Amino acid sequence: MKFKNIRYLALVFGIGASVQGEGASTKQTITFSEHIAPIVFENCTSCHRPNEAAPFSLMNYRDVQKRGELIITVIEDQYMPPWHARSKDYEFQGHRGLSEKEIALIGEWVDSGMAEGDLSKVPALPKFTEGWQLGVPDLVISMKDGYPLYAEGPDIYRNFVIPLDLDEDRWIQAIEFRPGKRSIVHHSLFYYDTTGEARKRDAEDPVPGFKRMASAEKSGSIGGWAVGGIPRKLPDGLAYHLPKGSDIILSTHFHPSGKEETELSIVGLYFSKEPPKQRFTGIQLPPAFGALAGVNIPAGESNYTKKDSFVLPVDVKAFGISSHAHYLGKRMKMTATLPDGELKELLTIDDWDFSWQEQYRYEDYVFLPAGTRLDGEVVWDNSEDNINNPNTPPKRVAWGRESDDEMGSVTLQMVAANPSEFGRLRKEIRNHTAEASRKARAARFSRGRQAGQEGNRGEILKRIVDRFDKDGDGILSTAERETARKALDR
Amino acid sequence: MMRDAAIRLVSPSLFQKIVTGVDCWGFVIDRALASVLAMRVMKGFYVYWLTFSLFLGGLGSFARAGDVSLPDVVQHTSISIVDIEGEEQVPFRVGEAKGAALFFVTHDCPISNAYAPELERLREEYGIKGFNMMLVYVDPDVTKKELRQHMKDYSLSDYTAVFDDTHALVKETGATITPEAVVVLRDGSIAYRGRIDNLYPSLGQRRRVITEKDLRGALNAILENRNVEAPRTQAVGCYIPNL
Numbered sequence: 001m002k003f004k005n006i007r008y009l010a011l012v013f014g015i016g017a018s019v020q021g022e023g024a025s026t027k028q029t030i031t032f033s034e035h036i037a038p039i040v041f042e043n044c045t046s047c048h049r050p051n052e053a054a055p056f057s058l059m060n061y062r063d064v065q066k067r068g069e070l071i072i073t074v075i076e077d078q079y080m081p082p083w084h085a086r087s088k089d090y091e092f093q094g095h096r097g098l099s100e101k102e103i104a105l106i107g108e109w110v111d112s113g114m115a116e117g118d119l120s121k122v123p124a125l126p127k128f129t130e131g132w133q134l135g136v137p138d139l140v141i142s143m144k145d146g147y148p149l150y151a152e153g154p155d156i157y158r159n160f161v162i163p164l165d166l167d168e169d170r171w172i173q174a175i176e177f178r179p180g181k182r183s184i185v186h187h188s189l190f191y192y193d194t195t196g197e198a199r200k201r202d203a204e205d206p207v208p209g210f211k212r213m214a215s216a217e218k219s220g221s222i223g224g225w226a227v228g229g230i231p232r233k234l235p236d237g238l239a240y241h242l243p244k245g246s247d248i249i250l251s252t253h254f255h256p257s258g259k260e261e262t263e264l265s266i267v268g269l270y271f272s273k274e275p276p277k278q279r280f281t282g283i284q285l286p287p288a289f290g291a292l293a294g295v296n297i298p299a300g301e302s303n304y305t306k307k308d309s310f311v312l313p314v315d316v317k318a319f320g321i322s323s324h325a326h327y328l329g330k331r332m333k334m335t336a337t338l339p340d341g342e343l344k345e346l347l348t349i350d351d352w353d354f355s356w357q358e359q360y361r362y363e364d365y366v367f368l369p370a371g372t373r374l375d376g377e378v379v380w381d382n383s384e385d386n387i388n389n390p391n392t393p394p395k396r397v398a399w400g401r402e403s404d405d406e407m408g409s410v411t412l413q414m415v416a417a418n419p420s421e422f423g424r425l426r427k428e429i430r431n432h433t434a435e436a437s438r439k440a441r442a443a444r445f446s447r448g449r450q451a452g453q454e455g456n457r458g459e460i461l462k463r464i465v466d467r468f469d470k471d472g473d474g475i476l477s478t479a480e481r482e483t484a485r486k487a488l489d490r
Numbered sequence: 491m492m493r494d495a496a497i498r499l500v501s502p503s504l505f506q507k508i509v510t511g512v513d514c515w516g517f518v519i520d521r522a523l524a525s526v527l528a529m530r531v532m533k534g535f536y537v538y539w540l541t542f543s544l545f546l547g548g549l550g551s552f553a554r555a556g557d558v559s560l561p562d563v564v565q566h567t568s569i570s571i572v573d574i575e576g577e578e579q580v581p582f583r584v585g586e587a588k589g590a591a592l593f594f595v596t597h598d599c600p601i602s603n604a605y606a607p608e609l610e611r612l613r614e615e616y617g618i619k620g621f622n623m624m625l626v627y628v629d630p631d632v633t634k635k636e637l638r639q640h641m642k643d644y645s646l647s648d649y650t651a652v653f654d655d656t657h658a659l660v661k662e663t664g665a666t667i668t669p670e671a672v673v674v675l676r677d678g679s680i681a682y683r684g685r686i687d688n689l690y691p692s693l694g695q696r697r698r699v700i701t702e703k704d705l706r707g708a709l710n711a712i713l714e715n716r717n718v719e720a721p722r723t724q725a726v727g728c729y730i731p732n733l
Contacts, residue, residue, distance in 0.1 A: 055598050055599065055600045056598045062631070065732060066629075066630075066631065066731040066732045066733075067728075067729065067731060067732075068732060069729040069732075070728050070729040073693070073729070074693055077692070077693065079692075079693050079694045082694075114732075151606065151607050151644075151645070152604070152606075152607040152608070154698065183600070256604070257600065257603055257604060258600075258603035258604040258605065258606035258607065258644055259603070259606060259643050259644045259645065327698070353694075387691050387695055387696075387697050387698070388697075388698060389698065390698050390699075392698075392699045392701070
């Protein structure tokens, strides 16, 4: 913003005719062939080519020249290339973005009439892998029936069940998602379900798939895909556990495109040959997608904030981070304060957009010693200024599973640096969740509800969570709840 | 920093903003003084700005002429163009109609495409009410066959559509974006130019709820012989591709 104002001032006062200004320092003409093509091919063409996610191709001079003004506008606004995560301390895999220098160069080229230059100097297009990016998958599955999407209307979130009928447990190293109609599929989150609950819901709904938001109801989360995302295997043979008999659930976000389309997604699963030697876990701050944090956002509130902290009991190596909120989400952040007091930025999302729920992986492991404090923060905007606000005028919104309710948390995925300490790490994370749960209940009593018995009940619930929370995420998933119910009924 | 500022001095997007700014000033005056006299004053004002803008444009050696000032009147109302079906059309010949509503579109702009159902509704509603409704495809690199397929895919086949591959209509109307609506009256004056509504506040952002239906407001005002309240708005979508 500041940058643009300075430009404007410069213009108004007639400072520095551009030709003179740059003539002194850069004698050569900026051309597509020599200067612009390498930037575009490297940063844009992986999506901007036929049959990929972007609406048009950027593969030659004419493709770029005809859209020069559009290109400089979207890259100056940082709408393109799409990337929403920030960390000044750590690199993310697959990071997309242009440097200020590259943006300035493209701007200069557009302003100077977009010269083509010497055709022989155009670099070759990068070699893109056609088809499956990680090779032939171990298992290819597809939606049973196509889902018809209308031409126009609100975005749609829909869950599709794909039965696997595996007769033994498997470990998933990577999932590759291939949308059928790239113009309408924006992102998809993957879950597995061992309860048959999702199948049942799908059967009850006459249209393929079912409506309810992805939530803790599903047995387990196994990653996701967003536009432009490149599938990657988990590091060092780590893998998601996929219990036998699981169904896969694709929780897919659609943007209507102006014409009716039918989506039939295809998914490739990559299994590890043997069970992983090491396990990983995630700490969610605040836990349970904010369910225990008392999220209750007054109408008009533009900076509603929830924070939560966790001190690592053992040395860990973090490898992934993601955040979640619905339409009112505004900012997310997780920082690490090392034992010596140094502050590290693990993730900042300045302008949360529900449409871009990405799962980020660090380029290298992030080592965090025992005693490091993790601070998670989620900010919501329930004012009229939030154009994503589903309510006009705004109304009070509380925590809930539907997309017009709110959730919010930041999740850091990690292994114990010393694998033998994994149990302790998981136990402490579990305790943290249980503690949040206890506090949530305490907060409820203090509001005067059934003061007498509840304290005791909270303690019992904590014990139940401790006992049945197999995956150690601090909440009871559908499968875990089912096990608990059966055990308690006995 | 200053060097960067100097390099970026003549960015077309910046010119776009300045030009929009000019238009905005136009509105303020337009609303305050709606008499013929005031209109004359306003025209003088535009001339002043035009000169100033040209001066600014002169600072950058490569400013595109189309950016510097956008027309308020169609200069050549008798321009004819062959439509997608091969019939000759005279888009600005309003005749007995209330006005000519032109929609500048591209086949591959997601925002332009997302408006297809609304474009079809507009044609149904305002065609009957006496407007000539027309689609203007402006990407020069497509074929008429592809455009016919596009119209079929997006249920726009009932429109009269022209392929403005020389940008003759673009230049006459001052359209810069797809989708952008331009409404021309019998005397050639441009009664409205800009967005259809405020569904997209900016690229990459889509409102859950539309709160301003500017084009419908303009068409209704013309039908009721009222002044168009906001005759110029900023369209959001894809820049019209260069020739």
